Amino acid sequence: MPLILDIAVTHIAGRGRQTLVAVLGVAVGVGFSIAMAALMQGGQDDFVKQLVDTMPHVDITDEQRTARRQPADEVFSTVSISGLRPRDDRRGIINPTAATAWLESWIPGRFAESLKTQGVIRYSSREVGASIIGVEPERERGVSPIVEDFVKGSFAALNAGGNNVLVGDTMAARLGAGLGDTITAVSSEGLTRDFKIAGLFHTGTTARDEGEAYILLKNAQILSARPNAINEIRIKLDDPNRAPAVAHRAEAELGYKAVAWQEANESILQALVVRNVIMYTVVGAIMLVAGFGIFNIISTITHEKARDIAIMKSLGFPEADMRRLFLLEGLAIGSAGSALGWVLGFSMIYALSQVRFEIAATGQEMTHLPIAWSLLHYIIASAFALGSAAVAGYLPARRAARLNPVDIIRGAT
Amino acid sequence: MSALLETEKLTRILPETVPVTLVKDVTLTVAEKEFVAITGPSGSGKSSLLYLLGLLDHPTAGTIRIGGRDTGPMNERESARTRLSMLGFVFQFHFLLPEFTARENVEIPMRKLGRLARSEMRERAGELLSSLGLGDHLDKRPDQLSGGQRQRVALARSLANDPPLILADEPTGSLDSKSSEQVFAILQKLVHERGKSVIAVTHDLEMAERMDRRIHIVDGSIAEGT
Numbered sequence: 001m002p003l004i005l006d007i008a009v010t011h012i013a014g015r016g017r018q019t020l021v022a023v024l025g026v027a028v029g030v031g032f033s034i035a036m037a038a039l040m041q042g043g044q045d046d047f048v049k050q051l052v053d054t055m056p057h058v059d060i061t062d063e064q065r066t067a068r069r070q071p072a073d074e075v076f077s078t079v080s081i082s083g084l085r086p087r088d089d090r091r092g093i094i095n096p097t098a099a100t101a102w103l104e105s106w107i108p109g110r111f112a113e114s115l116k117t118q119g120v121i122r123y124s125s126r127e128v129g130a131s132i133i134g135v136e137p138e139r140e141r142g143v144s145p146i147v148e149d150f151v152k153g154s155f156a157a158l159n160a161g162g163n164n165v166l167v168g169d170t171m172a173a174r175l176g177a178g179l180g181d182t183i184t185a186v187s188s189e190g191l192t193r194d195f196k197i198a199g200l201f202h203t204g205t206t207a208r209d210e211g212e213a214y215i216l217l218k219n220a221q222i223l224s225a226r227p228n229a230i231n232e233i234r235i236k237l238d239d240p241n242r243a244p245a246v247a248h249r250a251e252a253e254l255g256y257k258a259v260a261w262q263e264a265n266e267s268i269l270q271a272l273v274v275r276n277v278i279m280y281t282v283v284g285a286i287m288l289v290a291g292f293g294i295f296n297i298i299s300t301i302t303h304e305k306a307r308d309i310a311i312m313k314s315l316g317f318p319e320a321d322m323r324r325l326f327l328l329e330g331l332a333i334g335s336a337g338s339a340l341g342w343v344l345g346f347s348m349i350y351a352l353s354q355v356r357f358e359i360a361a362t363g364q365e366m367t368h369l370p371i372a373w374s375l376l377h378y379i380i381a382s383a384f385a386l387g388s389a390a391v392a393g394y395l396p397a398r399r400a401a402r403l404n405p406v407d408i409i410r411g412a413t
Numbered sequence: 414m415s416a417l418l419e420t421e422k423l424t425r426i427l428p429e430t431v432p433v434t435l436v437k438d439v440t441l442t443v444a445e446k447e448f449v450a451i452t453g454p455s456g457s458g459k460s461s462l463l464y465l466l467g468l469l470d471h472p473t474a475g476t477i478r479i480g481g482r483d484t485g486p487m488n489e490r491e492s493a494r495t496r497l498s499m500l501g502f503v504f505q506f507h508f509l510l511p512e513f514t515a516r517e518n519v520e521i522p523m524r525k526l527g528r529l530a531r532s533e534m535r536e537r538a539g540e541l542l543s544s545l546g547l548g549d550h551l552d553k554r555p556d557q558l559s560g561g562q563r564q565r566v567a568l569a570r571s572l573a574n575d576p577p578l579i580l581a582d583e584p585t586g587s588l589d590s591k592s593s594e595q596v597f598a599i600l601q602k603l604v605h606e607r608g609k610s611v612i613a614v615t616h617d618l619e620m621a622e623r624m625d626r627r628i629h630i631v632d633g634s635i636a637e638g639t
Contacts, residue, residue, distance in 0.1 A: 003524040316497025
């Protein structure tokens with residue numbers, strides 16, 4: 001063992017109880033930091049995963065980010081246009097066949113086109129407002145998690161053709177309808193059509209469960225009197241992180257607004273960043289407190305070992321060795337605390353991962369705490385610990401290095 | 414005999430509100446294989462002079478040459494290196510590192526210098542301690558040794574890197590007469606048998622008379638001897 005390390009180990013081993021307290025202080029700090037980071041990261045990952053799973057990665061709608069230029073704008077540079085009375089523009093994605101063919105040729109994932117229209121669903125004497133969504137079942141299966149959310153019937157029932165409709169269980173309850181009942185859909189154009197309920201879904205999102213109805217795309221086009229029209233293309237990518245690039249390219253090519261999931265949830269993602277900042281601030285504060293423990297013990301050692309410092313300097317140890325010695329002592333405590341903290345953190349995370357509980361609101365789902373098992377959390381917590389240990393060790397080490405051996409020798413004699 | 418240590422007009426003034434002169438215009442030469450006593454009343458500047466000679470303190474003026482090399486331009490690291498290889502210190506109190514055994518204490522300067530293999534250091538430490546009558550106490554810690562034994566361990570440590578000059582500050586000051594005599598005999602042997610030079614600060618005038626030369630310090634200056 002190198003001499004300085006040997007002396008450092010001897011010093012801290014000679015103060016067993018205080019060293020143990022300082023090591024435990026760091027270990028608790030590291031352990032709780034790791035556990036907290038795992039919980040918060042786990043919660044965040046779980047949240048983002050649900051976000052990514054339940055919504056399209058890129059959503060192309062028949063909207064535009066900026067108003068279309070008027071033909072007169074193209075011809076006259078100084079023209080001022082006001083009081084426009086445009087003709088009734090039937091919205092929708094123009095030339096959907098070409099658009100979908102183009103997307104098919106390059107996007108790394110799947111997509112589904114749909115026609116969403118607002119309408120009213122009637123049954124008996126009751127009626128509820130609804131988003132009536134026309135989909136291609138085979139394509140929809142690739143992009144929508146609703147396929148897994150059926151409590152009665154199934155999404156496959158839409159494939160059977162005919163005038164089948166899939167509605168949320170809450171909507172069915174409000175209408176007083178059940179599986180097999182025939183409801184009437186009224187579109188905003190005033191057209192009506194009867195549909196048979198072939199499935200009830202429960203997504204857990206109230207707005208969807210009481211406000212969405214799925215029918216075949218063809219039926220939606222008939223109901224809204226817009227043959228071959230679609231007004232939305234939803235894309236699921238193999239890698240959700242590529243969504244901004246795909247959205248950018250699609251919007252540039254098609255001219256319609258294409259929103260990546262990151263853009264759609266920008267404020268939520270910003271909130272998560274803020275949450276992470278708060279988390280690491282708390283971790284930093286915990287390690288700072290642990291650092292005070294280290295500072296305390298190293299200061300005590302340097303104070304008590306002033307005579308040893310004088311001896312070593314008189315023997316020929318330079319100041320740099322003294323700095324290194326007490327810095328090493330701080331780092332040794334930090335390292336031992338980190339190692340113990342890793343074990344503590346892992347144990348806490350394991351224990352937390354075993355906790356299972358029921359969500360009281362639904363009373364039907366058993367769930368567990370979302371935990372992120374990441375080596376990065378261990379490394380960050382240790383880096384904080386070693387950083388604070390280094391600072392806590394360095395300050396008294398610097399003071400020790402500057403001690404004048406003559407003062408100490410004179411004081412002792 | 415060639416000069417091992419030379420000083421010229423060595424002065425040390427403490428920069429207090431009222432400056433205190435510890436050492437004033439000391440010019441002396443110590444040759445190889447010389448046993449020199451520094452005597453003087455309490456507060457006369459004997460120990461201060463020794464600390465200057467040992468590069469533990471910095472002179473306000475004057476020069477110190479050790480082995481022909483001017484120590485003035487040396488930086489802190491070079492001074493430390495010179496102490497490690499050229500000088501051996503013995504203080505009134507043993508000043509051993511309490512957590513280490515006698516042998517480990519002696520090994521420490523060797524480990525710092527790093528000239529020998531670890532096994533050779535261990536062997537040399539054992540030999541040095543045995544030559545000073547501590548062969549049975551190699552693995553004892555300082556608190557398990559008597560005052561005289563501790564001082565002999567400190568002597569062995571000062572010899573660890575085979576320095577040509579030993580600086581001793583009241584080496585027998587805290588010992589009983591029997592232990593004092595033992596330590597003095599060892600110092601004498603170092604000079605006469607091992608060819609070391611020893612500069613020893615002492616209050617004991619009788620002991621000082623038995624050394625090769627005596628330098629008497631009064632108020633920081635040499636009053637008698639050179």
